[in-house]
């Protein structure tokens with residue numbers, strides 16, 4: 001879809017802090033993260049919902065690879081997979097690193113408190129995730 005921001009990222013028409021890519025999927029840091037190491041995993045082709053992706057099993061295998069790398073990169077206690085799919089109308093899985101006592105504790109996922117990182121901080125997180133894949 002020509003007006004879809006994730007299609008533009010997949011086509012490299014928009015920049016991203018990419019951490020993973022294969023023929024069908026890519027992963028990049030969320031630019032309005034709700035945790036250190038918040039990653040988006042998307043199919044390169046446009047699908048509205050995660051369950052519309054024909055290679056659904058492979059999609060989650062990629063999510064597992066990226067989740068484990070991200071967990072090691074930011075030393076989180078565990079990872080939450082979030083598939084609300086609401087903010088951008090292109091299938092996406094959120095990898096949300098979780099820490100004891102974080103802002104999400106006891107409330108599911110808190111999407112209202114976003115973290116600001118500098119470009120250098122994003123690059124440092126990106127490098128760590130890539131290094132751990």
Ligand SMILES: [Zn+2]
Pocket residue numbers: 001004005006007008045046047089090
């Ligand atoms: Zn799209």
